[in-house]
Amino acid sequence: MTVASFASAPTDTTRIASGAHPAQAAPSTSSFMHAWSRCLSAAALSMCAMGGAWAADPSVETSRDAVALLSRIQQAAQRQNYSGTYVHQQGNQMQSSRVVHMIDKTGEHEKLELLDGQEREFIRNNEDVRCYVPDSKLVLVEKRARYDTFPALLTTEPDDIDRYYQLSFAGTDRVAGRVAQEIVLDARDRQRYGYRLWFDRDTSLLLKAQTIGDRGTPIEQLAFTEIAIGGAIDPSRVRPTAANTDGWRVETNRMIPVDLAKAGWSVAQPVPGFRPVMTVRRAFGGREDIGQMVYSDGLAAISIFIEPVAPEGAVEGDATKGPVNIVMRRHGDFWLTIVGDAPATSIRQMASAIDYKPPAK
Numbered sequence: 001m002t003v004a005s006f007a008s009a010p011t012d013t014t015r016i017a018s019g020a021h022p023a024q025a026a027p028s029t030s031s032f033m034h035a036w037s038r039c040l041s042a043a044a045l046s047m048c049a050m051g052g053a054w055a056a057d058p059s060v061e062t063s064r065d066a067v068a069l070l071s072r073i074q075q076a077a078q079r080q081n082y083s084g085t086y087v088h089q090q091g092n093q094m095q096s097s098r099v100v101h102m103i104d105k106t107g108e109h110e111k112l113e114l115l116d117g118q119e120r121e122f123i124r125n126n127e128d129v130r131c132y133v134p135d136s137k138l139v140l141v142e143k144r145a146r147y148d149t150f151p152a153l154l155t156t157e158p159d160d161i162d163r164y165y166q167l168s169f170a171g172t173d174r175v176a177g178r179v180a181q182e183i184v185l186d187a188r189d190r191q192r193y194g195y196r197l198w199f200d201r202d203t204s205l206l207l208k209a210q211t212i213g214d215r216g217t218p219i220e221q222l223a224f225t226e227i228a229i230g231g232a233i234d235p236s237r238v239r240p241t242a243a244n245t246d247g248w249r250v251e252t253n254r255m256i257p258v259d260l261a262k263a264g265w266s267v268a269q270p271v272p273g274f275r276p277v278m279t280v281r282r283a284f285g286g287r288e289d290i291g292q293m294v295y296s297d298g299l300a301a302i303s304i305f306i307e308p309v310a311p312e313g314a315v316e317g318d319a320t321k322g323p324v325n326i327v328m329r330r331h332g333d334f335w336l337t338i339v340g341d342a343p344a345t346s347i348r349q350m351a352s353a354i355d356y357k358p359p360a361k
Contacts, residue, residue: 066167070153073197076204077152078108083237084176084227086150090220090322102233109238123240132240137248143255150222151206161298164188164273173198175207176224185299190214191271191346192300193323203229211323214343220322254283260291262359265306269353271346273297295350302340302350310335320344327351
């Protein structure tokens with residue numbers, strides 16, 4: 001899920017903010033689960049009764065109402081002040097982060113700090129994102145095309161979301177000291193993951209999320225360990241720690257909307273439910289000519305990166321890290337990297353469905 005992120009998806013565009021090749025940047029996590037941390041690794045490398053009432057609520061009986069519920073969770077992440085610490089766990093690896101999110105008359109302002117490993121922090125002002133890497137005296141700049149980083153949720157709003165996911169309520173629990181309603185999104189097929197989400201009963205803010213693998217066990221999760229929601233936030237808390245960056249190197253990663261179909265690219269039979277949501281030409285790592293096609297089923301996302309020449313040292317093959325799967329293939333004179341927070345079979349299906357026909361001159 002772009003439980004992206006979190007999942008995250010892959011395929012969230014900020015994942016490549018460091019300028020690394022997509023095959024290097026993408027494996028760090030899923031879109032729904034953690035678009036921020038992907039960017040980072042690339043850069044530096046009683047209540048039971050209430051639960052029963054919700055479950056019987058007729059307002060969540062249709063796909064439109066299920067989308068409305070998920071949208072409410074998404075909007076809570078965008079329209080409220082909050083600050084806290086959360087952990088991201090993937091296998092035996094765990095990383096903690098601190099986030100401060102503030103709303104004012106100019107829009108959204110956010111600061112995310114990695115608390116483990118190399119010092120890194122992200123400052124977001126609406127769509128403008130800057131990643132600060134003090135050890136390298138480096139600032140990475142990018143615009144975000146979508147908002148699906150924890151604790152945000154939804155990437156698109158398909159009318160038929162219940163065709164691919166079964167939504168149910170699972171009572172209430174406590175997360176970071178707050179009462180949370182748990183919902184389960186079971187995948188109706190084996191071409192996508194399932195998710196479990198815990199959102200704050202009072203504010204609808206997402207507090208915890210898990211990506212569920214084919215054996216019914218979590219393969220990735222994010223969860224707040226402490227959080228404060230609402231109230232005023234001092235603007236200084238969403239400013240970069242580095243007050244003076246004179247002499248730092250600044251790298252800007254551009255993203256330009258393009259029609260890759262007119263350029264000859266198509267996906268004959270995408271994974272059912274995954275629809276095209278974005279096609280752009282990206283510039284990073286000194287390259288200006290990398291195409292990206294993004295497909296999403298509303299929760300998960302799959303990206304197809306197209307390069308006119310293979311990157312140095314490129315080798316065909318598949319890779320997996322947590323919920324993120326990657327396929328790297330040569331396609332005629334082009335090099336393709338397909339990455340997504342979906343099962344390996346789905347990523348391979350997308351890879352095999354890609355076609356290129358040179359446009360008529």
